[in-house]
Amino acid sequence: MKKPLKRSLQILLALTAAIACFLLYVQFNYNPEYDAPATGIRHSKDSAVIARGQYLVMGPGHCWNCHAADGETNLQTGTVTGLSGGLAFKLPFGTLYSPNITPDSATGIGARSDEMLARAIRFSVKHDNTAMIPFMTYNGMSDEDITAVISYLRSLEPIKNVVEETELNLLGKIVKRFVIKPVGLDSIAPHVMERDTTPEYGRYLAASVGNCVGCHTNRDKNTGEFVGEKFAGGYQMRAKSGTFTTPNLTPDPETGAITHYSVGQFIAKFRAGAVYPETPMPWKSFQTLNDNDLKALFYYFKSMKPVKNPTVRFVAKTEK
Ligand code: HEC
Ligand code: HEC
Structure with a gap:
């Protein structure tokens, strides 16, 4: 065999062996265990x-x-x-x-x-x-x-x-x-949250309870990482009838979806529920939010820095 050919064959073999080892490693170790601290949380019968x-x-x-x-x-x-x-x-x-x-x-x-x-x-x-x-x-x-x-x-x-x-x-x-790891091991979650109508409680609801941030922020489809400004919308979700893009919830005068709502109109919107039959937004759940929590959410969105980001919330699939 000629020398260069022999060398490429060796490299190829080494490469194949390395890939095989890697695949075997993944097959047997893909689900590692993690140490998460105890929370001390216990259920109550109250x-x-x-x-x-x-x-x-x-x-x-x-x-x-x-x-x-x-x-x-x-x-x-x-x-x-x-x-x-x-x-x-x-x-x-x-x-x-x-x-x-x-x-x-x-x-x-x-x-x-x-x-x-x-x-x-x-x-x-x-x-x-x-x-x-x-x-x-x-x-x-x-x-x-x-x-x-x-x-x-x-x-x-x-x-x-x-x-x-x-x-x-x-x-x-x-x-x-x-890629998948435990989340928030180093961050400190609050012990109690004051349930008032302040933007602070709204932020808590939007980020840590309702996951408004997860849908109303543009994210990388593969990794799930945030790639857009928080709450400025633009994340796309496909349904049978077409594609939804989440609206911008920041108070931008031109492109914000709720900029011109009063707090009463915002609450009425949630009471009324879904307009699009296939919308991924969990309107049915959110219809049961109390006025206090809707006000807190509204004041939180109003307190944010406006971000210009035009989005089209629904594009119907066209017949081909
Ligand atoms: C967007 C969908 C979604 C929502 C909303 C959701 N879950 Fe889950 N949940 C899942 C999926 C999917 C898994 C399994 C994840 C996995 O296996 O990696 C899971 C796993 C769990 C587990 C872990 C069980 C185990 O194996 O130890 C618990 C407990 C749980 N969910 C409770 C809840 C509670 C409580 C809520 C509401 C506060 C909630 N989930 C909301 C999708 C969801
Ligand atoms: C699973 C994804 C998802 C989650 C979670 C979600 N949304 Fe949405 N939202 C959407 C989509 C998609 C639309 C556009 C379609 C529609 O109007 O139903 C939308 C529309 C809206 C609208 C309508 C704006 C208008 O002008 O009509 C408001 C307001 C809104 N969302 C607020 C919220 C709030 C507040 C939360 C958290 C409590 C939230 N969303 C959580 C996906 C989501």
């Missing part, structure tokens, strides 16, 4: 705490939009069939299923500790200490509100429902190994 939890789960926290089993329809019709999980999220790197979060001990959270539930909400770490694919954005939720949420979950009727295991393809395993 009826006022449970009622607060119900409000958060059904309303601003919109947990049932993902953890109820009735598929895509629950967003639009608002049928609430219980938090028994099983909704499939098809992603380029695999299919995820939302878990059953009713207190059934075999198939739900019945046998899980309060600490496991609290750490999932606060740090995006699952009961088995592995990191969660970041669908949930409650890392800044107060101790008081996490207590309320898990107290409400514990008070529910158990529903027996076996949910399929999440399936990750090779890309998914690589992402899970190298």
Whole structure:
């Protein structure tokens, strides 16, 4: 064999071996465990705490939009069939299923500790200490509100429902190994939040409870990282009938969606609910927000720096 050919063959072999080792490594180590600190949060049987939890789960926290089993329809019709999980999220790197979060001990959270539930909400770490694919954005939720949420979950009727295991393809395993990490391990979440109508409480609702920021900010489709100014809209979501782009919620005089609303008009908009039948915005959940929380959100958006960012909220698919 000629020398250069032999050398390229050697390089190719070495490369193949390296790739094979890497794939084997990923196959066996894609789901590492993490240490997340204890939160000290414990559930309560106090009826006022449970009622607060119900409000958060059904309303601003919109947990049932993902953890109820009735598929895509629950967003639009608002049928609430219980938090028994099983909704499939098809992603380029695999299919995820939302878990059953009713207190059934075999198939739900019945046998899980309060600490496991609290750490999932606060740090995006699952009961088995592995990191969660970041669908949930409650890392800044107060101790008081996490207590309320898990107290409400514990008070529910158990529903027996076996949910399929999440399936990750090779890309998914690589992402899970190298990209997905616990969230907020170094940040300090508030113990309690004063529930007034200040922009500060609005910011809390928008960023740590309602995930307004996750949809109303432009993000990289692959990594989920924010690439636009916060709350300035521009994130695209496809539906069967067309493409939605989130409106700009900053008070820009030309391109802000709510700049010219009064607080009363803003509240009325939420009471009225969805205009587009397939909108991904969880209007059904947000319809149950109380006036106090809607005012806080409104004053928060009004207090922001205006950002010019024109967006077209819906473009219908054209027949080809
Ligand atoms: C946008 C969809 C979505 C919303 C909203 C949502 N979840 Fe989840 N949740 C998921 C998915 C998907 C998983 C599984 C993630 C994974 O396996 O990596 C999950 C996992 C969990 C887990 C972890 C279970 C475990 O294995 O330890 C708990 C607990 C949970 N959710 C509770 C809640 C609560 C409480 C709320 C509301 C405050 C909520 N979720 C809102 C989609 C959602
Ligand atoms: C899952 C994604 C998603 C989340 C979460 C979300 N939105 Fe939206 N929102 C949208 C989309 C898409 C639209 C445009 C379609 C429509 O109007 O339904 C929209 C529209 C709106 C509008 C309508 C503006 C107008 O002029 O009619 C307001 C106001 C709004 N969102 C505020 C909020 C607030 C406040 C929150 C958090 C409490 C929030 N959104 C959370 C996706 C989302």
